[in-house]
Amino acid sequence: MTELLIAxxxxxxxxxxxxxxxxVVxxxxxLVRIFEPIRWRLLPIFIFLFSAVVEFSQYFDLAQLFGLARYKILRIILGSVFDWKDIGCYAVGCIILGMYELFLYPHLSGKKQPKF
Incomplete structure (x- = not known):
């Protein structure tokens, strides 16, 4: 809801x-965690790739090509203008997610953790 209000x-x-x-990332x-709460080690990377694909779809104007441009909500979600800065923002968000995952699951980072 916050994302739609911002948009x-x-x-x-x-x-x-x-x-x-x-x-948005x-x-x-x-959203993925609602349906798949088990940790995926590479989930932040998958989300970045998905976000980049959506951004590149704007470059090729796929929403117009597939006839989705007339639906305002879809147009807002898919966007309409390709921008490298958007991909940079997606990367920042995914880096934050990666750090969160390492903080949340430090035992899966490959480093030995002290036992308490």
């Missing part, structure tokens, strides 16, 4: 173009 109501120079793109992560 529809916020038209500034930071929150919508940058923070919104960082948050966090939303995707949470």
């Amino acid at each position: 529809v109501l916020i038209h500034d120079e930071f929150v919508r173009p940058y923070l919104g793109d960082v948050l 966090l939303v995707i992560y949470c």
Whole structure:
């Protein structure tokens, strides 16, 4: 809901173009975790790749090609303008997710953890 509100109501120079793109990968992560709570070691990378594919679909204007451009909500979700900065924001969000995963599951990082 926050992402949709940002997309529809916020038209500034930071929150919508940058923070919104960082948050969207966090939303995707949470959505995946609802259905698959078991840790996937590479989930942040998969989310980044998915986000990059969606961004590149904007470059090729696939929403228009598939006739989805007339649906406002889909147009907001898919976006309409390719931007390398968006991919950078997705990368930042996925790095945050990767650090979160390492913090949440330190025993899976390959380092020995002290026993308590």
